[in-house]
Amino acid sequence: MRAGCLRVVCNAERGPGLCDTAQLRAAPRGQRPGRLRLPLLCLLLGVALLGSVVCGVALGPTGIPLGKTVALLREAVRGGVIPAEDAGIYYIIRDVRLPRVLLAAVVGAGLSAVGVATQAMVRNALADPFVLGISSGASVGASAVALYGILGALGLYALSTAAFLGALCATALVYAIARTSNGLAPLRLVLTGTAMSYGFSAITTLLIFQAPNGNAAKSTMFWLLGSLGGVTWNSLPVATVVVACGLCYLLLSARRLNALAMGDETATTLGVSPARFRRELFVVAAAVTGVLVAVSGAVGFVGLMLPHLARLLVGADHRRVLLLAPLAGAVFLVWTDLLARTVAAPEQLPLGVITAAIGVPCFLLLMRRRGNALGGN
Template sequence: MPPPTMSTPTAGTGPAAPPTAGPAAGAKERITTRRGLVTTCAVLLAVLVSSVVVAIGLGSAVIAPGETARYLWAALSGGIIAVDEVTTYQIIWQIRTPRVLLAALVGAGLSAVGVAIQAMVRNALADPFVLGVSSGASVGAVGVTVTGGLAALGIHAVSAGAFIGALAASLLVYAASTRRGSLSPLRLVLTGVAMSLGFQAVMSVIVYFAPDSEATGMVLYWTMGSFGAASWGALPVVSAVVLLGLAVLYRYGRALDVLALGDETAASLGIGPDRHRKGMLVLVSLVTGVMVAVSGAIAFVGLVVPHVVRMAVGAAHARVLAVAPLAGAVFMVWVDLVSRTLVAPRELPLGAITALVGVPVFIALMRRKGYLFGGR
């Protein structure tokens, strides 16, 4: 897409532009935009912290936010807890805190990955679930759990299986979508949808041949999502991978802007589209695989949150990637809270809640902002 042509006023064609329309005005506009972005991120961060504290305090045993904050501070600072508060403290610190933090990390990661995939394939309907990455990671995790493979990796075996499955799915989708060395974004999305259905069929076969009935519940866990298995032991790896992935994606925000314009434009600006897509696929596979290993496949977060954020801050990926992870983290914290409290003591699948929220929001976005989805 060539840059717009700028017309230069000539004598007699009209008054000259006022001085405020020059570089100073542009700098002022950039500063205002930057300040607005910083303010938005600060507000979302405050909302996220407040949501985390509230979510940790709510459950079968309701604990006031002030008391929750006191227990958290005692855990972080090594403070003293009374003997009659030990049970409540363990509920807060050992059970709920890792779960809520994991929900925030997964929400942030899914939102950022969704932004990257949509730019990478130039398709507003793309996300890890649509491209088959989540389904591939689920197959890898279920396969390792049922067969006992990769046992030498200990507690990281499931994460490794999920990553291998996500990477294999990405490579299959990429290879099937490439024709004569050229990658069509449309073929990539269509192939991903087909592969996703294929991986779901593989999971059905695993259930059929599994030696015990626990496989059925396990597959439901991986396909619908849950943070019920959250623990402090899982947080370091997930935190490291997700935060590193966010940093890398933010670093390549300009490259994503160019990729969203098309391969010819990207090549003319010195951005190798195929090389960047391969790197992005590996990064997306790594982040998605680790998240699926601890939460299962959760749809609609990586699809809807990027669109909502673009409506608020614009299409520049540096801004979107700064805001989307915070928005996704807040959203997922509240989704998990609804999941474990609405029909307590039972838990609702996370995927069911995100679909119930995501479908009407997605339809509303299509009707209100049709240009985001390929035109009216």
């Protein structure tokens, strides 16, 4: 009887694509999908990520042999002596490419994790930080710093702080507008977030249009489409710490995410307060998204597509999805950034162009394969 009740609640209340959680709870333990292959998939993705980092450092407008790249990276880690003839290549590897590749992995992992949390929070398979207006709000704050020098007293942390505050303000505004006396309806939340996203994008466009420096406006417009150009080692610590903390929180909350994905009534019967948990998820999503927008601009499609790929491989249990999706997102964005800086070299393409070019056909193919789960009849 319990299994039937869970399926009814899931079908009635949650958005398309997330109902597998109830079916997993009802299924016998030995029949749950992905139970045995999760460690293997994580191992394969871990190895793929390591290989992707090495390839990302080696490949580019100036190609470096893989063997020399590995040798120089090893010497850099060990603090060894670098031959004088390799000093130029070592500088490219250590100070130009390595921080950029590592940041790409951090951004990909963070956006994928936030995408998983957002889709569970609103029980909608098409949700991501862009849909809820979080990324657009962060872009407003970051653009204000880049164009007008707001919060300049914070120095290195001005951009991250402004982006986080913008994301948090956008989140609070969307939450306040979407909330009713009956609580927070997921569909109302998505619609409000979508509308506010257009509003924040208009504010960002106005800031760019009114910018006193034309070159700064052009650079900001390019950066808002997603870019890791100009990344240094100083860009890594804050983003890495925030993403790591956010991912740890989500992993510890995986059971609550499973309950929330089954509907508010079911979550309440399982001891989870939907309203309070959504507020916590809002803050976490705002923090992670704000910091990532500050270092990479608004990179689209990662938080939408990678969670679905993870569910396709290991099912809908968030304890598994939150292990796999960040690894997949990290690998994906490392190769995306590599394409962005090599396809039209010496010019660099915005990351958003590459993610859309890859993500749109992949997502359409995924919808055809999982038609019933993503809104098919």
